[in-house]
Amino acid sequence: MAAMAAFILRRVFQAIIVMLVVSALAFVMFKFVGDPIAQMVGQDTSLQDRAALRERLGLNDPIIFQYLRYLGDVIQGDFGISFRTARRVDVLLVERLPATLELALVAAVFALAAGVPMGVYTGLYPDRWLSRVFQAVSLAGISLPTFFIGILLILFFGVVLGWLPTFGRGETVRIGWWSTGLLTLSGLKSVIMPAFTLGMFQLTLIMRLVRSEMLEVLRTDYIKFARARGLSNFAVHFGHALKNTLVPVITITGLQLGSLIAFAIITETVFQWPGMGLLFLQAIQFADIPVMSTYLILVAAFFVVINLVVDLLYYVVDPRLRLDRSLAT
Amino acid sequence: MAAPQPLLQVDNLRIEFPTRRGTLLAVDDISFHIDPGEVLGVVGESGAGKSLTGAAIIGLLDPPGRIAGGQIRLDGRRIDNLPYEQMRRIRGKEIGAIFQDPLTSLNPLYKISRQLVETIRTHAEMSPSQARARALELLDAVGIPAASDRLDAYPHEFSGGMRQRVVIALALAANPRLIIADEPTTALDVSIQAQIIALLKQLCRDHGTAVMLVTHDMGVIAETADRVAVMYAGRIAEIGPVAAVIKQARHPYTHGLMGSIPAIGHPVEQLTQIDGAMPRLTEIPKGCAFNPRCPEVFDKCLSHRPDLRPAGGSDVSCWLF
């Protein structure tokens, strides 16, 4: 257990370093892009008043103090005020958070639920025609740009067939501060196309990964020995082979969850999905620095947390990493 | 027929690999048998087809390799053309296997208890706790010290020799009547090899299990095998009782191999006193495959292929006899 604790501590420490670096970047953006005073006061404010405001806000202090103050604010959950909407940034983002997280989650579940079986199938039966179909689909998924897939879907299922809504989240239900679209019919219908669009790339990635790992693992001695022991195909394929492909699959899927959140920007734009990505894009148009930098910090935080969880999952899956148990005999 | 039926009978087995440049015949028309409880040693240079023969018997040839001809029979019943599912029931239960690199034969992600229990329960109706008790017996039988403490360890927590004992326990879990042991000690420390061979020999004698023991180690053959088959370029050069083959080798290739009776732990290659190398599968000469290297070659060897014929105590495929 000591090794486990040390491992976690080390990872948490690394995570903190990463977050410090990102917050410094966010601060630099805050500091040097645009002039906050100009954003806050009217045209007719005198130079003296501006200077006084500057002094009062601490903008003349040494930069390191300003950074520390920014850090202090951020740690306390004070991310500043949006230039564009004059509302608190954290409130703005928290409003948008559920939409993005639900979209990313549905996309990830879809990518896993379809990608792993497809990868297993193509790995086990590389020569069957269905495997070739999967391979072709995955090639399309990797090479077609996200917005293109999205627009095609909108055109076909939204405009031509009229089955699915082409924009927005549909009806949402509030559960505490969380607003979910997954509990209403229109919400569920609305999430299908965006999640498919967002998850398509992940799906092909996972499928290809599982396929190549399966092919690799099926050649190993322990699979041959498992067959020689007379184990059923099911036990060999799913008990022994699939589990050995899990470590890389977990890594990639985990890391991809981070990029799902980050890349949701494009999908959210195509489908006018009211998530953080759309907010971020609007913020860029208005040079709304507090929103932009907070979004940066938030996305980085997601990446860091996901990485941490992925590392811990390794630990659970692969006993060889639990090196604290002695190498006996 | 008066003679008791052999446990395993291989007749005219041919194994081929379709490749882009034509079909390679890796095992070319070999026949032999193994009696119940008997240890058949199989020797020969690297690439002679020893592993392929073993894999074919247990039905695990890696594609695109395939059996192109001949028959394999267990207790007189053909097993070379069985559907996958029927062959699966024979694997582990009737014919066990230990492969060339036993160190990687265990799934690194599962405790050995799980690997033992799943094997036991695949072949016998047993509750998980009964199977666990049986797993413990097996570990004891293969000489794992403090077996009850080691049952729930992972493979990486064992040394090479101990892992090898676990592999043997797994191969013997369902009491098969034949074990294909393909160089079971090659990957181990020399000091441990003899122990493992002794263990295998003792367990198989106790249970009346027959063994096809593939090895490069003539010392092991001399001590362990009842009969020995010498393979060369996908064919059997000579097969017979171990004493006859070792002491009165007939085939010039066997002669070369047995140039001196080695002590345990000396691989064949170091003793080979034959010039040249075994031909590639694409370049096997007409007539006797050994003719380019044979010190006693004559006309007939270049044009006609010799079949196995009795000579002295053994069967030899050489025109000299």
Ligand SMILES: Nc1ncnc2c1ncn2[C@@H]1O[C@H](COP(=O)(O)OP(=O)(O)OP(=O)(O)O)[C@@H](O)[C@H]1O
């Ligand atoms: N997939 C394959 N494709 C083509 N040829 C193959 C394939 N697998 C094996 N062979 C050939 O079959 C021949 C016999 O191989 P096999 O593994 O049975 O040799 P072996 O006697 O066990 O040798 P070793 O002592 O090195 O284990 C070799 O010449 C090898 O090149």
Ligand SMILES: [Mg+2]
């Ligand atoms: Mg071999």
